[in-house]
Amino acid sequence: MKKPKQHLYVFNAKNESDVxxxxxxxxxxxxxxxIVLLEGDLGSGKTTFVKYLALYLNIKENITSPSFSYMKTYNGLVHIDxxxxxxxxxxxxxxxxxxxxxxxxxxxxxxxxxxxxxVKIEITKSGRKFEVTVVR
Structure with missing residues (x-):
């Protein structure tokens, strides 16, 4: 069986435009x-990440956390909490x-x-640290 390739990226974001x-x-x-697997503490920016991802996927709807409905669907995007x-x-x-x-x-x-x-998101003194692992 072929072992999947993994690539690790680390990115520091000071604001939402950096995201x-x-x-x-x-x-x-x-x-x-x-598939995007998001990990991080409350308020770390998981939903913000999805909001900007939706913009790049040309989704015009307002993206909010599906915390209580567990899943929200958009044209081309499924958001699960x-x-x-x-x-x-x-x-x-x-x-x-x-x-x-x-x-x-x-x-x-x-x-x-x-x-x-x-995508693992950590809150830092200067903003957010994103550790991104791509597996394929």
Whole structure:
């Protein structure tokens, strides 16, 4: 079995426009992998990341956290929040095929995706640190 390739990127963002720049760099990989696993503390910027990703995917709708509905769908994007979700992630798999899927709080579950972009966000004194691992 062929071992997946992994690439690690570290990016420091001082503001939201820096997050937009990061996504512009990652967009090709995100569109190839289709799965974005987001990890970070409350208020670290997971939903902000998805908001800017949606802009690059030409989604005009206002992106908000799906914390209480667990999933929101847009044209080309599925946004899932696992923070309070107790069910099985397989319930959402029908939505995965033709969409980019962004999963907040991905560290609360184990996944067996063969291709994905993992984004770990840390709050720093100067803004946010993004550790991005691309697996494909």
């Amino acid at each position: 937009s720049i990061l996504i512009s760099y990652l967009l090709y990989e995100i569109q190839k992998c289709k 696992l923070y309070n979700y107790k069910g099985d992630i397989e319930e959402f798999e029908d939505y995965f095929e033709d969409n980019v899927v962004a999963i907040e709080w991905s560290n609360l579950r184990e996944f067996k995706f063969s291709k994905y972009v993992h």
